[in-house]
Amino acid sequence: MATDPAAELPFFYGSISRSEAEEHLKLAGMADGLFLLRQCLRSLGGYVVSLVWNVEFHHYSVEKQLNSTYCIAGGKPHCGPAELCEFYSNDSDGLVCTLRKPCLRSPDNPIRAGVFDNLRDNMLREYVRQTWNLEGEAMEQAIISQAPQLEKLIATTAHERMPWYHSKIPRQEGERRLYSGAQPDGKFLIRDREESGTFALSLMYGKTTYHYQILHDKSGKYSMPEGTKFDTVWQLVEYLKMKPDGLVTVLREPCVNRNNTKQTPVVPSGVSIKNILHGRYSLSNVFIEASAKWLIIIIIILLLNTVHFFQRRLRTNGYTPPPGVPLGGSKEIKTSPPTDRPMLPMDCSEFVNPYHDPNDLKKFFINRDQLMIDEVELGSGNFGCVKKGVFKTNKGHTDVAIKVLKSENEKLVKDEMMREAEIMHQLSNPYIVRMLGLCQAECLMLVMEMASVGPLNKFLSTNKDKVTVENIVGLMHQVSMGMKYLEEKNFVHRDLAARNVLLVNQQFAKISDFGLSKALGADDNYYKARTAGKWPLKWYAPECMNFHKFSSKSDVWSFGVTMWEAFSYGGKPYKKMKGPEVISFIASGSRMECPSGCPDRMYALMKDCWTYKHEDRPGFVKVEECMRVFYYSISNKTPPEVTADAAEPLK
Ligand code: ADP
Ligand code: MG
Numbered sequence: 001m002a003t004d005p006a007a008e009l010p011f012f013y014g015s016i017s018r019s020e021a022e023e024h025l026k027l028a029g030m031a032d033g034l035f036l037l038r039q040c041l042r043s044l045g046g047y048v049v050s051l052v053w054n055v056e057f058h059h060y061s062v063e064k065q066l067n068s069t070y071c072i073a074g075g076k077p078h079c080g081p082a083e084l085c086e087f088y089s090n091d092s093d094g095l096v097c098t099l100r101k102p103c104l105r106s107p108d109n110p111i112r113a114g115v116f117d118n119l120r121d122n123m124l125r126e127y128v129r130q131t132w133n134l135e136g137e138a139m140e141q142a143i144i145s146q147a148p149q150l151e152k153l154i155a156t157t158a159h160e161r162m163p164w165y166h167s168k169i170p171r172q173e174g175e176r177r178l179y180s181g182a183q184p185d186g187k188f189l190i191r192d193r194e195e196s197g198t199f200a201l202s203l204m205y206g207k208t209t210y211h212y213q214i215l216h217d218k219s220g221k222y223s224m225p226e227g228t229k230f231d232t233v234w235q236l237v238e239y240l241k242m243k244p245d246g247l248v249t250v251l252r253e254p255c256v257n258r259n260n261t262k263q264t265p266v267v268p269s270g271v272s273i274k275n276i277l278h279g280r281y282s283l284s285n286v287f288i289e290a291s292a293k294w295l296i297i298i299i300i301i302l303l304l305n306t307v308h309f310f311q312r313r314l315r316t317n318g319y320t321p322p323p324g325v326p327l328g329g330s331k332e333i334k335t336s337p338p339t340d341r342p343m344l345p346m347d348c349s350e351f352v353n354p355y356h357d358p359n360d361l362k363k364f365f366i367n368r369d370q371l372m373i374d375e376v377e378l379g380s381g382n383f384g385c386v387k388k389g390v391f392k393t394n395k396g397h398t399d400v401a402i403k404v405l406k407s408e409n410e411k412l413v414k415d416e417m418m419r420e421a422e423i424m425h426q427l428s429n430p431y432i433v434r435m436l437g438l439c440q441a442e443c444l445m446l447v448m449e450m451a452s453v454g455p456l457n458k459f460l461s462t463n464k465d466k467v468t469v470e471n472i473v474g475l476m477h478q479v480s481m482g483m484k485y486l487e488e489k490n491f492v493h494r495d496l497a498a499r500n501v502l503l504v505n506q507q508f509a510k511i512s513d514f515g516l517s518k519a520l521g522a523d524d525n526y527y528k529a530r531t532a533g534k535w536p537l538k539w540y541a542p543e544c545m546n547f548h549k550f551s552s553k554s555d556v557w558s559f560g561v562t563m564w565e566a567f568s569y570g571g572k573p574y575k576k577m578k579g580p581e582v583i584s585f586i587a588s589g590s591r592m593e594c595p596s597g598c599p600d601r602m603y604a605l606m607k608d609c610w611t612y613k614h615e616d617r618p619g620f621v622k623v624e625e626c627m628r629v630f631y632y633s634i635s636n637k638t639p640p641e642v643t644a645d646a647a648e649p650l651k
Helices: 018-027 081-090 115-132 136-161 171-179 233-240 273-277 283-290 293-305 309-316 349-356 358-362 411-425 456-462 469-488 542-547 552-567 579-587 600-609 620-634
Strands: 034-039 047-053 056-064 070-072 188-192 199-205 208-216 371-380 384-393 396-405 435-440 444-449 501-505 508-511
Touching: 018 034, 018 047, 018 056, 034 081, 047 081, 070 081, 115 136, 136 233, 136 469, 171 188, 171 199, 171 208, 371 396, 371 444, 396 411, 396 435, 411 435, 411 444, 456 501, 456 552, 469 501, 469 508, 469 552, 469 620, 542 552, 542 579, 552 600, 552 620, 600 620
Parallel strands: none
Antiparallel strands: 034 047, 047 056, 056 070, 188 199, 199 208, 371 384, 384 396, 396 444, 435 444, 501 508
16 A cells, blocks of 8 residues: 555545445544545546535545546546645535545554555566566666556556456356356356457356356446446456446355466555565565465466466567567567557567576676677777677577777777776666676677667657657656666766667667776765866766766766757757867856756756756755656556546435
8 A cells, every 4th residue: 555645644544435434434423524535446546535514425536637636527636635635625616515524544444455456566576577587676676667657557457366367268167167166146257258358257146157248448448237437357346346236246255266377366455565575574474364375376386387478478469569669689588568558668678688597697708609790880989889799698599789899909998898897797777788798709899788779869869759758758767767776886977978878679778888987986975087088078067077076976967968968859968069168158057958848847857967066966866766756747657537427426
């Protein structure tokens, strides 16, 4: 429940039914204006305000809109459930009366977690782990970045994890399963119908099975004929456990599908994944509390059999990449997204392989015969060029980018590349280009994972019409996560710029080019360069230019410039100025203007990054949080609006 924005409210009861709400209000005295808030069982992320007036109950549903605001039908939008309730405590604005007296939850009455609340964290985690083969810190970061997009996807597939879900079986098989064992009234199962994407409910009553088709309307809602409409199948099932809605009986005991390997154990309420992470709750505790041995067996089967479940499923969906977004050429398992869900940041085969065998990562040197080098040049720089290649391991072949050092004789350049390799070798983060190893053969080669879509500035300037502001915010959020990681590890990048942010695909960015990077000593806050070299002055903070001092705070300044480049679709910063002119421009207090179409909040963050004094400038912890909050607030993470006929009837 930690994720519910209403969790902090003392009058929020969580997932309770209408009649339970009425019971609480009765016990609290039925005064005029007495109210409570509960989770809406019908729409994802919605609530219901239950209010007393004139010894009668009034229930108002609060819908979560596409733009993540909340409103009572016909009322004003509010940014959260708390704000909404506060508003209606001052202004009835169409309700029977203002919200006068909160009906407080008693301490022995904890917020009731909904079925999905219990599953969401687990599923999100499992999904990220299985789809992208991640563990540890990399997984934590991926979860943070993917949560908004995945929540909807997970909610709409949650039924597959339920014990009552029997996937595609014929009606007769459904009957056979219901008749096997005890046959109490209300025993039920859900199965797929022949017609794909539609479901049927088979229900036992008076030792007879009844079959109902679950309707799926144009807007994607599920319902019984003439019944209340729901965003997801599992919500409909939960509702039918409370109300028959035209069925012979309410749903009671699930007919458990013992073949369902996707089932997740129901985690006891109050056990959030955060508790598990922080060691407050071990996984074995969760299982024991779920107190069903067979669940453990299912989990083992689940782990063994479904590691590649999503991969298999995604592959069979015949995904074709959107134009301009080449898929990685890995010869291994493809994790291509199906067309029925949006392209997600980490849908790329490249991502899977480098993490496949942690032992591979420990190797620093790569044998020449493990590399095939293409003639194709991906780019070039001071040191030589970057070529496309294939890295052969016993696990399969992976596409790689190979930085080839041309001037082998120049010891200085060689040392520089060795340093770059050493820095990269210590980094492991989804948003940083991973180094796979060094190869010393006809020349020195730095082998990296491939980011085939190339530099961010180029991509944006050639794909203006295809890239939304939300897309840019998402990418820059990933860059901020990569930078937060660097800051935490005490590395300074010193060359953060849009040209050094490479794209794996349109939704997945990685920081690259550690040619100028430095590892700071444990007690050092900054690196002092003895001489100024070929420096990217337009990306440098004042203290870099004036005192040659480099720190994570100076990387924050560069992050601001990189943001500016991104929101200008690859525009050139301080376009008409020369390096030294930029120094005086900044010193005079001027800053670049807001790129057109760039959200105010993002421009405000850029300006924070361009705080003159590094002591007053935010660090990446702050920058990442700011990016994340904004990204989540604009991400399309809520389902479409509920149509009028589906709204919970108002009294
Ligand atoms: P430089 O220090 O010269 O800027 P970079 O590391 O930025 O070198 O690489 C130069 C160019 O090579 C990049 O702009 C990009 O086009 C290409 N490149 C580098 N690394 C990769 C990679 N991992 N995947 C794909 N292309 C890459
Ligand atoms: Mg570069």
